[in-house]
Amino acid sequence: MLKTKNVFRALAWGMVTMGVIMGAVFPLFVMLFGVAEATAFSTLFMMATLVAGFAVGILNYFLASKIVRPRLRRLSEGMKEVSEVMDQAAFTGDWSGCDPAVCLLTEQDEGELGAVAGSYNALLYALHDAHQIESQIRHFTQTLSSSLELNELGDQALTLLQEIATAQGGAIVMDRQGEWKLLVSHGLAQPDRVADSELFQVRQGEAIVRRIVLPPGVTVDAVLTHFVPADVILAPIMHHGLVLGWVVLASSTTFPDRVPRLLPMLMQGLGLALNNALMHDDLQRVAALDPLTNVYNRRFGMKRLDEELSRAARNKTPLALMMLDLDHFKRINDTFGHLSGDKVLVRMTNVTREMLREGDILLRYGGEEFVVVLPGASLQDAREVAERIRFAISHSPVDVGDHALTVTASIGVSAISGSRTVSSEELITMADKRLYAAKAAGRNRVIYEGIA
Numbered sequence: 001m002l003k004t005k006n007v008f009r010a011l012a013w014g015m016v017t018m019g020v021i022m023g024a025v026f027p028l029f030v031m032l033f034g035v036a037e038a039t040a041f042s043t044l045f046m047m048a049t050l051v052a053g054f055a056v057g058i059l060n061y062f063l064a065s066k067i068v069r070p071r072l073r074r075l076s077e078g079m080k081e082v083s084e085v086m087d088q089a090a091f092t093g094d095w096s097g098c099d100p101a102v103c104l105l106t107e108q109d110e111g112e113l114g115a116v117a118g119s120y121n122a123l124l125y126a127l128h129d130a131h132q133i134e135s136q137i138r139h140f141t142q143t144l145s146s147s148l149e150l151n152e153l154g155d156q157a158l159t160l161l162q163e164i165a166t167a168q169g170g171a172i173v174m175d176r177q178g179e180w181k182l183l184v185s186h187g188l189a190q191p192d193r194v195a196d197s198e199l200f201q202v203r204q205g206e207a208i209v210r211r212i213v214l215p216p217g218v219t220v221d222a223v224l225t226h227f228v229p230a231d232v233i234l235a236p237i238m239h240h241g242l243v244l245g246w247v248v249l250a251s252s253t254t255f256p257d258r259v260p261r262l263l264p265m266l267m268q269g270l271g272l273a274l275n276n277a278l279m280h281d282d283l284q285r286v287a288a289l290d291p292l293t294n295v296y297n298r299r300f301g302m303k304r305l306d307e308e309l310s311r312a313a314r315n316k317t318p319l320a321l322m323m324l325d326l327d328h329f330k331r332i333n334d335t336f337g338h339l340s341g342d343k344v345l346v347r348m349t350n351v352t353r354e355m356l357r358e359g360d361i362l363l364r365y366g367g368e369e370f371v372v373v374l375p376g377a378s379l380q381d382a383r384e385v386a387e388r389i390r391f392a393i394s395h396s397p398v399d400v401g402d403h404a405l406t407v408t409a410s411i412g413v414s415a416i417s418g419s420r421t422v423s424s425e426e427l428i429t430m431a432d433k434r435l436y437a438a439k440a441a442g443r444n445r446v447i448y449e450g451i452a
């Protein structure tokens with residue numbers, strides 16, 4: 001801390017003392033020019049030189065004070081004004097009054113006073129930048145905390161990061177079970193190449209913000225043209241020392257220096273938010289999936305069925321449902337054991353899943369009984385799919401110990417045509433009745449009509 005006593009008082013003392021000393025030595029000086037010693041050291045002459053020295057000292061002091069004081073006052077008033085605005089801004093959040101463009105001190109002096117004003121202005125710029133960075137980080141963190149859904153979160157984060165870094169393109173790549181998967185990309189042509197590339201294969205500890213060259217073919221998809229970015233930054237998304245993923249930002253020009261310095265701070269918030277979203281995602285999955293077969297469990301699957309039924313009623317589109325039950329499954333358990341039974345269940349769900357289209361729903365209704373929902377399918381469409389599933393199951397033997405076990409399934413199909421609305425219970429009951437008819441008729445078959 002700088003310690004100054006009253007500088008002007010010190011100046012006054014210094015100047016007056018110097019004046020008096022000059023007055024005291026003046027007689028010696030005049031003797032060099034031939035003035036007689038008696039005259040030079042006469043009381044009158046001595047008094048005159050001392051008074052003159054004193055007067056010159058006082059005059060100098062007033063002169064210096066007259067020139068320097070108002071400029072110093074101007075500087076200090078300017079600083080005071082800015083500090084008051086800043087003080088207010090800390091509470092109101094309105095920092096517009098602290099913008100360097102508004103608050104700069106305009107001291108023209110080329111000497112020390114100008115240097116003081118220059119240093120003050122530099123301090124103001126640094127404060128302004130620090131505030132901007134702090135509010136960018138705060139806004140970024142606040143936005144991230146508003147979402148738990150992984151894709152939505154990734155999208156929001158990338159949008160903000162592009163804004164902050166002024167990047168025209170970017171992507172977020174996540175580590176999902178040991179593989180790099182593209183979570184989101186903006187403005188990149190062929191973004192999948194980014195996830196497939198070797199860019200992220202770094203050893204632990206080497207995960208730092210760095211500048212890279214994108215793999216061939218990855219360009220930025222600007223409004224009028226595609227361009228190979230001039231500057232690309234890669235930033236690791238860390239959480240508890242682990243790399244959860246990477247942010248890639250691409251620009252047509254070189255990124256400002258502050259960008260690579262700012263990114264690690266933003267990545268901390270992003271790491272926490274993405275980790276929360278991943279946990280949420282896992283919990284959702286656990287809540288929705290059957291742990292053995294990895295298809296929807298009954299609770300979640302029935303919810304999805306209700307949603308699809310409402311959609312079908314709204315759009316007046318057909319929807320079909322099938323109930324599938326493995327034949328004589330108890331025997332498999334009894335003969336080969338429960339674990340072999342589990343193996344058969346997993347294999348059969350995989351075989352069934354392969355026969356379905358995207359948007360179809362497969363759920364484990366209970367034990368060895370499954371429901372398949374086919375939105376948009378008529379009874380005839382569903383019958384064909386059911387036949388394909390039945391055929392595939394009966395032609396997919398499962399290795400159980402030394403045996404290649406052949407399993408069959410019975411399937412009951414029901415459907416709504418689009419003009420009639422029915423409840424999920426009605427649809428299930430219908431399919432269930434047809435399933436039991438299939439069992440009664442000898443199993444390994446599909447029944448889709450005749451039983452109401």
Ligand SMILES: Nc1nc2c(ncn2[C@@H]2O[C@H](COP(=O)(O)OP(=O)(O)OP(=O)(O)O)[C@@H](O)[C@H]2O)c(=O)[nH]1
Nearest residue numbers: 325326327328329330331333338339341342367368
């Ligand atoms: N391994 C295994 N078995 C299960 C599971 N859930 C239910 N089961 C068994 O599935 C068998 C179903 O037997 P049943 O309902 O008699 O039917 P089924 O033997 O397939 O005879 P049909 O359906 O009439 O052809 C029972 O032995 C249950 O214990 C499971 O998660 N794993």
